[in-house]
Amino acid sequence: MDSLSTPLSKVKGLGSAKEGTTHFWHQRLTALILIPLVLWFGFSIASMPVEHATLTGWVQQPAVAIALILLILSTFYHAQLGLQIVIEDYVSTHSTRTASIILSNFLCLLFAIIGVVAVLKISLGS
Amino acid sequence: MTPHSKQPLSPHLQIYRLPLSAILSITHRATGVILALGAMMLVLILSTAANSPETYATTHQQLDTWYGQIFLLGLTFSLYLHFCNGIRHLFWDVGLGFDLDTVDKSAKLAIFVSIVFTVATWWVATRMAG
Numbered sequence: 555m556d557s558l559s560t561p562l563s564k565v566k567g568l569g570s571a572k573e574g575t576t577h578f579w580h581q582r583l584t585a586l587i588l589i590p591l592v593l594w595f596g597f598s599i600a601s602m603p604v605e606h607a608t609l610t611g612w613v614q615q616p617a618v619a620i621a622l623i624l625l626i627l628s629t630f631y632h633a634q635l636g637l638q639i640v641i642e643d644y645v646s647t648h649s650t651r652t653a654s655i656i657l658s659n660f661l662c663l664l665f666a667i668i669g670v671v672a673v674l675k676i677s678l679g680s
Numbered sequence: 681m682t683p684h685s686k687q688p689l690s691p692h693l694q695i696y697r698l699p700l701s702a703i704l705s706i707t708h709r710a711t712g713v714i715l716a717l718g719a720m721m722l723v724l725i726l727s728t729a730a731n732s733p734e735t736y737a738t739t740h741q742q743l744d745t746w747y748g749q750i751f752l753l754g755l756t757f758s759l760y761l762h763f764c765n766g767i768r769h770l771f772w773d774v775g776l777g778f779d780l781d782t783v784d785k786s787a788k789l790a791i792f793v794s795i796v797f798t799v800a801t802w803w804v805a806t807r808m809a810g
Contacts, residue, residue: 582770582773585766585769585770586770588763588766589763589767592759592763596756596759596760596797596801597800597801597804599805600801600802600804600805600808601804601805601808602808603808603809604740604808604809606729606733606736606737606740607733609729609736610729613726613729622726626719626722626723629719630719633712633715633716633719636709636712636713636716637712637713637716640709640712640713661720662716665719665720665723666723668723668727669722669723669726669727671727671730672723672726672727672729672730673726673730675730676726676729676730
């Protein structure tokens with residue numbers, strides 16, 4: 555016997571984290587969707603005056619609100635995946651590392667929710 | 681040392697001159713962390729705008745100062761550098777552009793394009809403000 559792992563776990567190929575290539579794959583998927591979103595966002599935000607009324611008027615367009623929510627969700631998911639790698643590489647103490655990843659994941663989730671709620675509040679005009 | 685002198689050295693970070701690609705690699709991480717903060721900044725802008733014109737004005741005032749502008753300029757450049765270098769990584773992920781010459785050229789191209797995009801974005805933005 556060459557290995558202690560069972561044939562079933564070899565076939566599943568998910569490794570010790572039981573996630574396989576999910577982290578890697580989702581990082582790439584969010585990167586792909588962010589390509590058009592970032593170009594659109596960068597040049598839209600640059601090409602409008604920075605007054606409150608202009609910004610809210612822009613966010614109130616349904617297509618803009620949808621794209622912004624998509625941008626916020628993919629950005630924070632992409633950020634969460636990337637920050638986890640950075641923490642795993644540079645924080646060597648196991649407990650501090652786990653705590654940092656939990657904190658970073660929580661902050662990404664929190665800011666994503668605040669962002670989505672803000673866009674919805676502006677676009678639904680309350 | 682003579683028998684070993686032709687052998688490649690392990691990259692000891694204190695004495696080894698990093699190639700451009702390696703500098704871009706660590707910059708990709710740094711800009712990634714900066715952009716995570718930038719994304720939080722965007723959420724702050726959106727949530728103050730959702731709150732009231734007055735709270736939005738406070739955010740706007742802070743971003744309109746010299747340090748706010750430097751922050752936004754750095755954020756714009758970070759965004760486009762991470763964007764261009766990220767596309768470079770996506771090409772590598774599908775197995776393209778691995779020979780050293782291409783790696784060096786794509787590194788220079790990524791830096792060049794991100795500077796052009798930063799200048800273009802700020803040119804448009806200052807025209808709108810002025």
